Amino acid sequence: MKKHNFNAGPCILPEVALENTAKAVLDLDGIGMSILTISHRSKEFEAIMEETKALWRELLHIPENYHILFLGGGASLQFCMVPYNLLQSKAAYLDTGVWANKALKEAKLFGEVVTVASSSDKNYTYIPKGFTIPTDVDYFHITTNNTIYGTEIKYDMDSPVTLVADMSSDIMSRPVDIKKYGLIYGGAQKNVGPAGVTFVIIREDILGKVERKIPTMLDYSTHIKNGSMFNTPPCGAIYTMRETLKWLKGIGGVEKINELNKKKAQLLYDAIDNSKMFVGTAEKDSRSIMNICFVMKPEYKDKEEAFMDFAKKAGMVGIKGHRSVGGFRASTYNALPIESVQALVDCMKEFEKQNA
Numbered sequence: 274m275k276k277h278n279f280n281a282g283p284c285i286l287p288e289v290a291l292e293n294t295a296k297a298v299l300d301l302d303g304i305g306m307s308i309l310t311i312s313h314r315s316k317e318f319e320a321i322m323e324e325t326k327a328l329w330r331e332l333l334h335i336p337e338n339y340h341i342l343f344l345g346g347g348a349s350l351q352f353c354m355v356p357y358n359l360l361q362s363k364a365a366y367l368d369t370g371v372w373a374n375k376a377l378k379e380a381k382l383f384g385e386v387v388t389v390a391s392s393s394d395k396n397y398t399y400i401p402k403g404f405t406i407p408t409d410v411d412y413f414h415i416t417t418n419n420t421i422y423g424t425e426i427k428y429d430m431d432s433p434v435t436l437v438a439d440m441s442s443d444i445m446s447r448p449v450d451i452k453k454y455g456l457i458y459g460g461a462q463k464n465v466g467p468a469g470v471t472f473v474i475i476r477e478d479i480l481g482k483v484e485r486k487i488p489t490m491l492d493y494s495t496h497i498k499n500g501s502m503f504n505t506p507p508c509g510a511i512y513t514m515r516e517t518l519k520w521l522k523g524i525g526g527v528e529k530i531n532e533l534n535k536k537k538a539q540l541l542y543d544a545i546d547n548s549k550m551f552v553g554t555a556e557k558d559s560r561s562i563m564n565i566c567f568v569m570k571p572e573y574k575d576k577e578e579a580f581m582d583f584a585k586k587a588g589m590v591g592i593k594g595h596r597s598v599g600g601f602r603a604s605t606y607n608a609l610p611i612e613s614v615q616a617l618v619d620c621m622k623e624f625e626k627q628n629a
């Protein structure tokens with residue numbers, strides 16, 4: 274049976290990207306070598322690297338004064354690289370959940386951290402509004418999509434200081450006004466590729482302002498100078514990322530996928546809002562179009578496990594909510610077809626018919 278993959282990360286990737294990767298693992302473009310065994314200094318891999326960067330630049334309209342880096346270590350290493358490179362005395366963070374907190378915790382190792390606003394009072398079910406970004410800080414850090422709670426900052430905010438964003442789980446899901454940001458980072462495994470590669474989009478002029486010594490591998494300028502080839506890059510993961518981005522370009526780019534993503538999310542949110550059994554956990558104006566969180570209403574709480582089994586039998590994978598929210602989470606990343614969302618909606622309706 275065909276599975277409907279709602280995993281939060283690593284997540285579903287376009288079928289064609291997987292097929293092309295499978296071929297390239299055995300024989301890259303007919304050269305008689307595998308993508309996993311060619312040299313990262315070979316002209317073949319250099320071309321792959323260049324094309325992947327060009328696709329990023331084209332799809333997100335990244336201006337010339339920004340560098341695009343592909344690194345290791347995941348978004349989690351960026352939690353420390355950001356303050357290592359940018360925090361001289363003080364930084365500001367928006368507290369929108371677990372990932373935001375992990376970033377904030379690392380920053381505290383390097384200086385003073387101001388929490389500008391927090392939605393912890395309501396278990397992070399909303400994006401704080403009406404806060405003021407301080408002007409006496411080195412940067413302001415936000416997490417645009419809160420993967421665990423299903424909340425999202427769907428606009429590009431104006432910041433009086435360098436804006437840094439963790440876009441791990443909504444990169445390439447919508448157009449982004451890159452020039453409003455000094456640095457954008459994320460793990461590829463939520464929307465643009467397999468695990469193992471981390472993207473960083475950085476405006477060079479934000480660097481060189483801290484006095485501390487930075488270890489070579491943790492210094493952004495090392496990777497800028499060496500075109501992400503200071504050490505061996507994750508060649509296989511970069512290849513699959515290229516194929517994923519080629520697919521995205523082929524279907525009409527970020528503008529087009531945003532329309533499709535909104536449609537998918539609307540379909541599921543409508544089903545939740547019209548349901549007798551299910552209820553969404555995020556406040557409506559903060560709802561994410563990438564991770565959709567819902568639970569059973571109190572009177573049906575004892576049915577959660579039964580629904581999980583029911584959905585599993587119908588081919589749904591990865592819909593268990595994160596332990597800090599409970600219930601269900603359907604991740605509707607770029608590569609998830611609308612047919613999978615429809616299948617989940619049908620499954621919810623059928624369960625309700627049998628049980629409500």
Ligand SMILES: *Cc1c(COP(=O)(O)O)cnc(C)c1O
Pocket residue numbers: 282346347348349350372416418419420439440441442459460461463
């Ligand atoms: C998954 C995730 C991370 C962690 O990414 P790793 O690549 O596993 O380190 C960080 N931030 C957000 C918003 C995430 O969704």
